[in-house]
Amino acid sequence: MASWDYSPAPESTDVVRIRDDYGLFIGGEFVEPAAGEYSKTINPATEEVLAAVPVADERDVGRAVSAAAKAFKRWSALAPGERARYIFRIARVIQERSRELAVLETMNGGKPIRESRDLDVPLAAAHFFYHAGWADKLEFAFPGRTVEPLGVAAQIIPWNFPLLMLAWKIAPALATGNTVVLKPAETTPLTALEFASICEEVQLPAGVVNIITGAGATGAALVRHPDVDKVAFTGSTEVGKEIQRAVAGTNKKVTLELGGKAANIVFEDAPLDQAIEGIVNGIFFNQGHVCCAGSRLLVQESIAERLMDKLKRRLQTLKLGDPLDKNTDIGAINSREQLNKIKSLVGSGVDEGAELYQAECELPERGFWFPPTVFTGVSQSHRIAREEIFGPVLSVLTFRTAEEAVEKANNTPFGLSAGVWTEKGSRILWMADRLKAGVVWANTFNRFDPSSPFGGYKESGYGREGGRHGLEGYVR
Numbered sequence: 001m002a003s004w005d006y007s008p009a010p011e012s013t014d015v016v017r018i019r020d021d022y023g024l025f026i027g028g029e030f031v032e033p034a035a036g037e038y039s040k041t042i043n044p045a046t047e048e049v050l051a052a053v054p055v056a057d058e059r060d061v062g063r064a065v066s067a068a069a070k071a072f073k074r075w076s077a078l079a080p081g082e083r084a085r086y087i088f089r090i091a092r093v094i095q096e097r098s099r100e101l102a103v104l105e106t107m108n109g110g111k112p113i114r115e116s117r118d119l120d121v122p123l124a125a126a127h128f129f130y131h132a133g134w135a136d137k138l139e140f141a142f143p144g145r146t147v148e149p150l151g152v153a154a155q156i157i158p159w160n161f162p163l164l165m166l167a168w169k170i171a172p173a174l175a176t177g178n179t180v181v182l183k184p185a186e187t188t189p190l191t192a193l194e195f196a197s198i199c200e201e202v203q204l205p206a207g208v209v210n211i212i213t214g215a216g217a218t219g220a221a222l223v224r225h226p227d228v229d230k231v232a233f234t235g236s237t238e239v240g241k242e243i244q245r246a247v248a249g250t251n252k253k254v255t256l257e258l259g260g261k262a263a264n265i266v267f268e269d270a271p272l273d274q275a276i277e278g279i280v281n282g283i284f285f286n287q288g289h290v291c292c293a294g295s296r297l298l299v300q301e302s303i304a305e306r307l308m309d310k311l312k313r314r315l316q317t318l319k320l321g322d323p324l325d326k327n328t329d330i331g332a333i334n335s336r337e338q339l340n341k342i343k344s345l346v347g348s349g350v351d352e353g354a355e356l357y358q359a360e361c362e363l364p365e366r367g368f369w370f371p372p373t374v375f376t377g378v379s380q381s382h383r384i385a386r387e388e389i390f391g392p393v394l395s396v397l398t399f400r401t402a403e404e405a406v407e408k409a410n411n412t413p414f415g416l417s418a419g420v421w422t423e424k425g426s427r428i429l430w431m432a433d434r435l436k437a438g439v440v441w442a443n444t445f446n447r448f449d450p451s452s453p454f455g456g457y458k459e460s461g462y463g464r465e466g467g468r469h470g471l472e473g474y475v476r
């Protein structure tokens with residue numbers, strides 16, 4: 001075990017200017033909410049209040065949708081090369097302001113700066129670059145077809161990757177000629193509001209992108225609005241089902257990216273040290289607040305003991321603490337509500353008889369924290385093997401044959417992602433053919449690229465985001 005410690009290396013917060021209060025970004029300007037209601041957004045690592053953000057009601061939703069509908073006529077008629085230019089400029093400004101955006105994302109969401117700096121923000125910029133490329137080449141994306149944009153896209157995103165999910169939603173919508181009303185999650189609105197100022201900076205025509213803040217009621221009003229033509233949602237399966245009910249019988253086109261309970265499957269011939277890194281990245285990246293997290297580790301029985309020893313040793317080296325510290329691996333849990341949910345599911349694991357292992361680490365006094373946790377002796381009927389925990393908690397199951405691995409991996413109502421670790425290429429293909437998951441990673445995990453479609457089966461939702469497939473959800 002390493003006996004040295006790292007000196008603190010906190011990122012400076014001087015680069016961000018957080019306002020005391022924000023407006024709704026509607027029709028190209030920041031406006032006050034009709035009811036004058038605001039809610040406070042905090043830093044989950046310190047519980048310090050960062051800003052007051054508006055709670056949009058039905059009237060505000062109405063204003064935002066009309067602004068988007070009005071802007072649609074001109075935006076969709078614009079030469080595709082011109083649209084590409086705006087999207088390209090957005091990508092460039094995200095790059096230019098990457099440090100500021102990363103710090104803001106970390107302050108408002110609790111994720112380690114290393115992740116927001118190296119993954120969230122660069123991937124968000126990459127998404128805009130990629131879609132700027134498609135904007136004037138849609139005839140190649142849909143050969144032999146003439147496609148048209150849908151109109152106003154209502155986009156609702158969760159709190160785990162605020163800016164990145166915004167990019168996944170807005171970039172393809174704009175590239176295909178739609179206009180947008182986007183609602184970020186109630187706990188993480190700040191980078192979306194900062195994005196609104198980026199839209200101003202690149203002089204995006206007024207109303208093409210509208211950002212409204214608020215909680216579930218705001219989202220529900222947006223989904224129900226009769227002038228919305230498309231609903232794109234990322235979040236819980238429960239809310240996904242509600243949205244589906246709300247749009248039933250309408251002409252609204254819908255894509256849903258919901259929960260997951262991915263199997264990360266390690267065969268006995270896998271490169272073990274690499275697999276350990278993949279397991280750690282699979283479940284502890286972003287505190288496990290990842291819908292495609294590798295939350296079920298399926299390990300071949302013959303190597304289970306050796307792998308568990310290595311994994312436990314690796315867990316002890318993870319650094320939990322100040323998300324702004326560049327050495328931090330595990331940041332804060334996003335909210336008290338989420339922390340309580342994690343605690344309750346972990347409690348059920350103990351009650352149902354699984355064996356708990358937690359790395360020794362000191363939890364800061366203020367803020368919301370949960371130590372890296374691994375359960376062994378998990379059986380398929382345990383809640384921790386079936387339900388999405390959305391926290392840094394891994395459930396370990398074993399298997400003997402590839403057939404058994406497939407059966408266990410698919411024994412879930414979800415189907416978002418899976419990982420396979422083996423030296424044999426033929427086995428990777430054999431497994432990928434049989435795993436009911438939208439994404440299958442081989443000898444890696446949680447790898448994202450704007451050109452690669454992402455999405456689920458079963459209760460993980462439908463539709464794809466990213467790649468050529470992702471454009472399909474925004475055209476008729």
Ligand code: ADP
Pocket residue numbers: 156157158159183184185186214215216217218219220221223234235236237239240242243
């Ligand atoms: P999570 O479990 O990840 O917090 P939720 O599904 O609760 O996910 O939230 C994801 C997004 O959906 C958030 O922006 C939230 O405000 C919004 N939301 C919650 N309830 C509804 C609803 N009934 N209709 C539309 N959007 C909703």
